[in-house]
Amino acid sequence: MRPMLATLAEAVPRGPDWVHEIKWDGMRVLADVRGGGLTLTSRSGRDVTVSFPELVPLADLFDDMLLDGEVVSLVDGRPSFGALAERMHIGDARRAARAAVAHPVTFVVFDVVRLLGQDLAGQPWSARRALLEQLELDGPRVQVPPVHDDGEGLLAATAEQGLEGIVSKRRSSTYAPGRRSPDWLKLPHRDGISVVVGGWRPEVGGSRLGAVLVGLPGPTGWEFVGRVGSGLAGRAGAGLLARLRPLEVTGSPFVGEVPREDATGTTWVEPQVVIDVASLGRSSGGRLRQPSFQRVRTDLTATDLQETSDG
Known part of the structure; x- marks a missing residue:
């Protein structure tokens, strides 16, 4: 049950x-x-x-x-x-x-x-x-x-x-x-949202996690809603990266084209890891405004997000 x-x-x-x-x-x-x-x-x-x-x-x-x-x-x-x-x-x-x-x-x-x-x-x-x-x-x-x-x-x-x-x-x-x-x-109280991770980028000039590309379920698949970099310093970023590395794939899991400035340097992953982010809402284009990482939601799956979207 x-x-x-x-x-x-x-x-x-x-x-x-x-x-x-x-x-x-x-x-x-x-x-x-x-x-x-x-x-x-x-x-x-x-x-x-x-x-x-x-x-x-x-x-x-x-x-x-x-x-x-x-x-x-x-x-x-x-x-x-x-x-x-x-x-x-x-x-x-x-x-x-x-x-x-x-x-x-x-x-x-x-x-x-x-x-x-x-x-x-x-x-x-x-x-x-x-x-x-x-x-x-x-x-x-x-x-x-x-x-x-x-x-x-x-x-x-x-x-x-x-x-x-x-x-x-x-x-x-x-x-x-x-x-x-x-x-x-x-x-x-918190303006938070659960999103799925579809890719990650290293920090500039380094190998540690700098940002993740995230999405939400749409009518035809995962829709890209932004890049999250804030809140990923230190142990939080290292722990998230350890979860993402085994999920690497060759192509983007998002429907539609991800903007070049976001896609450049990205390692794509299977959309399985769910995280919570805080933001100032979404822009008219559907992008998260000033998103920051809060935590990994190990109690949620990508399927949970899809079912929530369905009703």
């Missing part, structure tokens, strides 16, 4: 039909408990159970349960994706156990989709939320955060506290696995 997804919104929905939650800057995870065992699955469908051994006690709570939430790494009480990134790809059980002691994560639960053999996806959010609160899941490594009626107030408070934003949910909404629904609306 894939998790239900929220649609990007421009304003907070008003009225009693809506409820509002904090948007956590973490890793979306489904926690599946069956017969004393726990499986943690990322949004892209990857099994990440071994990476987070401190969450294994979830398997002791109920014989059968499916929870939806975010794994977050809290630093001074606030989620830090940078700190979480160090945990997300640990595949060795002993190393993960050491990391769990040194830098433990917290599973922030916001939905229950199955319990004791009963599929709850067809139930309204209000019924699932009431059941979730009755489960008394709060513990050292698990939290069920509160919900709020005042969405605009919550949006202002999260901006003041430096949090990522809010998610607004229609109280009557059923759970639609793998679908991006207008019944869940996300309002992030």
Whole structure:
């Protein structure tokens, strides 16, 4: 199963039909408990159970349960994706156990989709939320955060506290696995966008990563939307380049012609690596304005971006 997804919104929905939650800057995870065992699955469908051994006690709570939430790494009480990134790809059980002691994560639960053999996806959010609160899941490594009626107030408070934003949910909404629904609306504070990398260029006079060429899905394929160089200095650039080198191909993956000033000196790659960039929006020609690299989205695939574009 894939998790239900929220649609990007421009304003907070008003009225009693809506409820509002904090948007956590973490890793979306489904926690599946069956017969004393726990499986943690990322949004892209990857099994990440071994990476987070401190969450294994979830398997002791109920014989059968499916929870939806975010794994977050809290630093001074606030989620830090940078700190979480160090945990997300640990595949060795002993190393993960050491990391769990040194830098433990917290599973922030916001939905229950199955319990004791009963599929709850067809139930309204209000019924699932009431059941979730009755489960008394709060513990050292698990939290069920509160919900709020005042969405605009919550949006202002999260901006003041430096949090990522809010998610607004229609109280009557059923759970639609793998679908991006207008019944869940996300309002992030950062003007960020997820894009796929289609090529890279070295820095002037060197061999280190200087910029990446990025695209978004269009009607006939990947459309070039700009060159991103800001934010790629040091370890960030080196880590991204290590991901791109095995993906090198002979031709551009973008539909249409990439401008010569961008294409010159570019090494093309298969469009597989997804990154987040911040920008000042897009120009009339569709180019990202003053984009800067934020992070690699290992929880997203190119297919996820295409599916988001489709609806």
